[in-house]
Amino acid sequence: MKRGTTAVYGAGFLQGAAFVLIPALGTTLRSAPYDMSNATYGLLYFPEIIGAILAALTAGSVHGRLGSAGLFRLGVLCNAIAMGLLVTASFTHGFTIIVLLLAETFLLGIGFGLTNAAINRAASLLFAGAAAAAVTILNAVIGGATAISPIILAGFQTVLTWDAWPAVLLTLWLGLMLLPQAGDSGNKEQGGAWRWSMLPFAVGVMIYAICEGSFGSWANVLVSVDRHLPAATGALALSVFWGGMTIARFGLGAIPDHLIHRRIAYLLAPLGMAACFFIIPQLQAAAGLLVAFTAAGVACGIYYPYSMAYGIAAHPQEGTQMAGLLVGALMVGEGIGSFGLGPLQQLISLGNIYTWSALWALPLLWLAWWNSRAPKKTA
Numbered sequence: 128m129k130r131g132t133t134a135v136y137g138a139g140f141l142q143g144a145a146f147v148l149i150p151a152l153g154t155t156l157r158s159a160p161y162d163m164s165n166a167t168y169g170l171l172y173f174p175e176i177i178g179a180i181l182a183a184l185t186a187g188s189v190h191g192r193l194g195s196a197g198l199f200r201l202g203v204l205c206n207a208i209a210m211g212l213l214v215t216a217s218f219t220h221g222f223t224i225i226v227l228l229l230a231e232t233f234l235l236g237i238g239f240g241l242t243n244a245a246i247n248r249a250a251s252l253l254f255a256g257a258a259a260a261a262v263t264i265l266n267a268v269i270g271g272a273t274a275i276s277p278i279i280l281a282g283f284q285t286v287l288t289w290d291a292w293p294a295v296l297l298t299l300w301l302g303l304m305l306l307p308q309a310g311d312s313g314n315k316e317q318g319g320a321w322r323w324s325m326l327p328f329a330v331g332v333m334i335y336a337i338c339e340g341s342f343g344s345w346a347n348v349l350v351s352v353d354r355h356l357p358a359a360t361g362a363l364a365l366s367v368f369w370g371g372m373t374i375a376r377f378g379l380g381a382i383p384d385h386l387i388h389r390r391i392a393y394l395l396a397p398l399g400m401a402a403c404f405f406i407i408p409q410l411q412a413a414a415g416l417l418v419a420f421t422a423a424g425v426a427c428g429i430y431y432p433y434s435m436a437y438g439i440a441a442h443p444q445e446g447t448q449m450a451g452l453l454v455g456a457l458m459v460g461e462g463i464g465s466f467g468l469g470p471l472q473q474l475i476s477l478g479n480i481y482t483w484s485a486l487w488a489l490p491l492l493w494l495a496w497w498n499s500r501a502p503k504k505t506a
Contacts, residue, residue, distance in 0.1 A: 143272030178236025183455035186244035187448025202241030267376030340464020371424025399426030401488035408478035
C-alpha cells in the first residue's frame with residue numbers, strides 16, 4: 128500500500144460521516160431540550176456552505192504555502208474543532224447552542240473544502256495510472272459514510288447519547304493526523320493559479336450538483352408529501368438514492384477501463400439523469416418510485432468524480448486548485464438544488480420542476496464531451 132493511502136481514504140470516510148450530522152440531528156435539535164424553530168434550524172446550513180466554498184476556492188493558495196501535508200492537516204484540524212464544538216453544544220440550549228452550532232457548521236464547511244481538495248488531489252497522485260478509479264472510489268467512501276453515519280448516530284442516541292458519535296469522530300480526526308501523509312510525488316504545482324480552461328469543469332459540476340440536490344433533498348417530499356405515501360417510504364427513497372450512487376461509484380471504480388470506457392460512462396450519465404427526471408413525476412406506486420430513485424442515484428454516481436479526475440489530469444500543475452474549485456462548484460450547485468427548489472414551488476409543482484430538469488442533460492452532455500475530448504486527459 129502506498130504511503131498516505133490510509134490517511135486519504137480514512138479522511139474521506141470521516142468527512143462523509145461528519146458532514147451529514149446536522150441533517151441527521153434535525154428531529155433532535157427541533158425537540159426538547161433544544162427546541163429550535165424550523166427557521167433557526169435552516170439557518171445552520173448557510174455557514175457550512177459559505178465555509179466550504181471559501182475553503183475550496185483558496186485550497187490552491189494554501190497548498191502553495193503549506194504543501195499537500197499542510198493543507199490536509201489544516202482541513203483535518205478544522206473538522207476536529209467542529210466536532211468538539213458539536214459535542215460542547217450538546218450540553219447547552221437557547222442562544223448559546225445556536226452560536227456554537229453556527230461556528231461548528233462554518234468550521235465544518237472549511238474543513239470539508241480543504242480536506243476534499245487535498246484528498247481528491249492526493250488520490251489522483253497515489254494511483255496516477257488509474258486516477259479516475261481512485262477518485263471515484265474515494266467519493267464512494269465519502270458517500271457510503273454519509274449513508275451509514277445517521278444510522279450510527281441513531282444507535283448511539285438509543286444506547287448512550289447522540290453526542291457520543293461526534294466525540295468518536297473527534298478522536299478519529301485527531302488520530303488521522305498521526306498517520307503517514309501522502310507526499311507530492313515530485314509534483315510541482317502553481318499554488319492558487321487559475322485558468323479559464325478550468326471553467327467548463329466547474330460549470331459541469333455545478334449543474335450536476337443542482338441535479339443531485341434536486342433528487343437528494345426532495346425525494347422524501349415528493350414521495351411522502353406529493354404522493355401521500357408513508358413517511359418511512361419517503362425516507363427509504365432518500366436512502367436508496369444515496370445507496371445507488373455509492374454502489375455505482377464502487378462498481379465503476381472497480382471495473383477495468385477496457386470493459387467500460389470512462390468517457391462512455393461519463394457521457395451516458397446525463398442521459399440517465401434526464402430519464403429519471405422525466406419518469407419520476409409519472410409514477411405513483413411506492414415500488415416504482417423507489418426503483419426510479421435508485422436509478423437516479425446510479426445515474427448521478429460518476430459525473431462528479433469523473434469531472435474531478437479529468438479536470439486534475441488536464442491541469443496537473445494546478446491540481447489542488449482545480450480540486451478546490453470543483454468542491455466549491457459542488458457546494459454552490461447543492462445549495463441551488465436543495466434550497467432553490469423551495470421558493471420555486473410557489474410558481475410550479477415539484478413534479479413539473481423534475482420534468483423540466485431533464486433539460487439539464489443538454490449542457491451536462493456537452494460539457495462531459497468537451498471535458499473528456501482529448502485522449503491525453505483521460506485519467
